[in-house]
Amino acid sequence: MLQKSARERKPEYVVSTYTTDAILLPTCTTSGPLVGHDDITKYFAEFIKKHPVGKIDESRISIAPGCNIAFDTGLYTFEVNGDPLDVRVPLQARYTFIYRRQDNGRLIAQQHSSVRRQSDAACLPK
Secondary structure, eight states, X not given: OHHHHHHHTOTHHHHTTEEEEEEEEOSSOSSOOEEHHHHHHHHHHHHGGGOOXXXXXXXXXXXXXXXSEEEEEEEEEEEEEOSSTTSEEEEEEEEEEEEEEETTEEEXXXXXXXXXXXXXXXXXXX
16 A cells, blocks of 8 residues: 555555554654554655655464454564665664454554664663
């Protein structure tokens, strides 16, 4: 959906996959949580200007029996326009999506995405 949104420059394609009260902790921002369609639309309106193209590198999905909630946790890689604009920049990130059953399908209720560090050195004890 993100790639279609970027291609057609319409963030509402992506936002339509979120519940109206969704919470997004996005990959490419220093701000806090974005709540609801208005905030999420503003974020994706800016993000799609970078013409992102992405792929999921690893995904683990779990759905509890009889539950209206599903979890998708994994790793993905995006390429976005850099500066100068003719340079494509890879952006490796980890993510967690929490889906909630709504109407005839599942929509994203919460998403957390963060850039993967290139080294664990800062997190290891000395």
